[in-house]
Amino acid sequence: MKRIYKRTVAALLVVVLFVCGFGLYLFRYIKDGDEWVTFAVNRHAYTNGVLTTGSIYDRNGELLAGIEDGGRVFSDDYTVRRATLHVVGDAEGNIGTGLLTSYATTLMGYDLINGAYSRTGEGNSIYTTLDAELCATALNALGGSKGAVVVYNYETGEVVCMVSAPGFDPNDPPEIDGEDDRYDGAYINRAISSTFTPGSIFKVVTLAAAIENLPDLWDKTFTCTGEIEVGGEIITCSGVHGTIGIEDALAMSCNVAFAQLSLELGAEKIERYAEKAGLLDSFDLGKLTVAGGRYDRAPEGSADLAWSGIGQYNDLVNPLAMARYMGAIAAQGRAANPQLIDKVRTPLGLPGAITWPSGHTRLMSSSTADTLKQMLRYNVTSYYGEWRFPGLAVCAKSGTAEVAEGDAPHAWFTGFLDDPENPYAFAVIVENGGWGVSVAGAVANQVLQQLVYG
Ligand SMILES: [Zn+2]
Numbered sequence: 001m002k003r004i005y006k007r008t009v010a011a012l013l014v015v016v017l018f019v020c021g022f023g024l025y026l027f028r029y030i031k032d033g034d035e036w037v038t039f040a041v042n043r044h045a046y047t048n049g050v051l052t053t054g055s056i057y058d059r060n061g062e063l064l065a066g067i068e069d070g071g072r073v074f075s076d077d078y079t080v081r082r083a084t085l086h087v088v089g090d091a092e093g094n095i096g097t098g099l100l101t102s103y104a105t106t107l108m109g110y111d112l113i114n115g116a117y118s119r120t121g122e123g124n125s126i127y128t129t130l131d132a133e134l135c136a137t138a139l140n141a142l143g144g145s146k147g148a149v150v151v152y153n154y155e156t157g158e159v160v161c162m163v164s165a166p167g168f169d170p171n172d173p174p175e176i177d178g179e180d181d182r183y184d185g186a187y188i189n190r191a192i193s194s195t196f197t198p199g200s201i202f203k204v205v206t207l208a209a210a211i212e213n214l215p216d217l218w219d220k221t222f223t224c225t226g227e228i229e230v231g232g233e234i235i236t237c238s239g240v241h242g243t244i245g246i247e248d249a250l251a252m253s254c255n256v257a258f259a260q261l262s263l264e265l266g267a268e269k270i271e272r273y274a275e276k277a278g279l280l281d282s283f284d285l286g287k288l289t290v291a292g293g294r295y296d297r298a299p300e301g302s303a304d305l306a307w308s309g310i311g312q313y314n315d316l317v318n319p320l321a322m323a324r325y326m327g328a329i330a331a332q333g334r335a336a337n338p339q340l341i342d343k344v345r346t347p348l349g350l351p352g353a354i355t356w357p358s359g360h361t362r363l364m365s366s367s368t369a370d371t372l373k374q375m376l377r378y379n380v381t382s383y384y385g386e387w388r389f390p391g392l393a394v395c396a397k398s399g400t401a402e403v404a405e406g407d408a409p410h411a412w413f414t415g416f417l418d419d420p421e422n423p424y425a426f427a428v429i430v431e432n433g434g435w436g437v438s439v440a441g442a443v444a445n446q447v448l449q450q451l452v453y454g
Helices: 002-038 078-083 104-108 132-142 199-213 246-251 255-265 267-276 303-308 319-330 366-384 436-453
Strands: 055-057 063-068 071-074 125-128 147-153 159-165 222-224 227-230 233-236 242-244 283-285 288-290 334-336 341-345 360-362 394-401 410-417 424-430
Touching: 078 132, 132 147, 132 159, 132 436, 147 319, 147 436, 159 436, 199 246, 199 255, 199 267, 199 319, 199 366, 199 394, 199 410, 199 436, 222 255, 227 255, 227 303, 233 255, 233 303, 246 255, 246 366, 255 267, 255 303, 267 303, 319 334, 319 360, 319 366, 319 394, 319 410, 319 424, 366 394, 366 410, 394 436, 410 436, 424 436
Parallel strands: 055 125
Antiparallel strands: 055 063, 063 071, 125 341, 147 159, 147 424, 222 242, 227 233, 283 288, 334 360, 394 410, 410 424
16 A cells, blocks of 8 residues: 555656646747747758848838848838838847847747748748838938937827938948947937937926816916026026917927926826826837836926926937827827737738737827817917928927037927828937927928828
């Protein structure tokens, strides 16, 4: 009896060990399977460290990255190559968020059930939501400046334009020396991974907080003499705006008015609205992660608090997150979640991956969205000038964000088209570009004109 008992225990132990071992293997397979296959010595998919399987197209079927004679090739248009570089990625894999790297398993046709099933060398095709020609227009409009341009459909979530500069020609990648300013952050997709001081575009967030928390907002008047003293410091304004109501305070981007609103609201409320706006937390863009922003609570009554509601102090926002916020204002408070991948096809033309509808996220109430929409339209019709955007119902806010002393400010322009036929939201940042409306607004107009009128 004793012997049988011992044997049973021993047999059970073996079973337990086997189950544990298999469980561990399964766990690691699910967790790390992607990395095992993408390990660059996997000879099925890589040649000399370059992924040589799978192709990437734009929304119109224009080839952005393909395979020719067993090697990686890119678009044959020089501008398109550079304009789509950060979304597509480079052959060497330096651009980590590029689809060639981040979607390597999708391009290979790897999945957990079948492994790397596409062994023809062809791999899968990823059709992005990008319009390559629009990206080229955006890159040209940046005119050699550093920055980012994002345009997305706030009904469907499709990102039709995403450009980051500086970049380079992936057919002729440069040897980048860390000191070389021309290639500063060239491997980073600023639209996805970077955050910037927002300057006055952040006033929309402070305004949203004021609309919902200050019942007398519409009766308030602000008197701007060009500056205001807060906590012993002088907050300067871009002009002398006289006595104005909240609509003109936004349109003229009056720092004196928004300093007063910030002090009255307090840091906690402003922070809460920045968070609700989706500007603080990171979020997913398929397999990629969009950078979260920053809002630091400054002490009550301080100049820092006043500046924090004006988009200065330690405030930081990401361009795509800003475009999504604008999309929410356009769409009754519910923004379509941005997406970059339209579909994946196997070499036989079958669906190569399940693509879920991107869904929506509510970032504000519909009544606040409607109020903000009217005010953003008023900015354009009353101050920026409709002549800057012929034939387009642009609703927007400009920003001129002060950065390091001695450097020109960052120029921002963010908003959307109030047009059911063309439901697009956008964010443009031109680093050290100068004045928001004239610099970043002009970039936005060139891209939107092409998008709407071809
Ligand atoms: Zn003012």
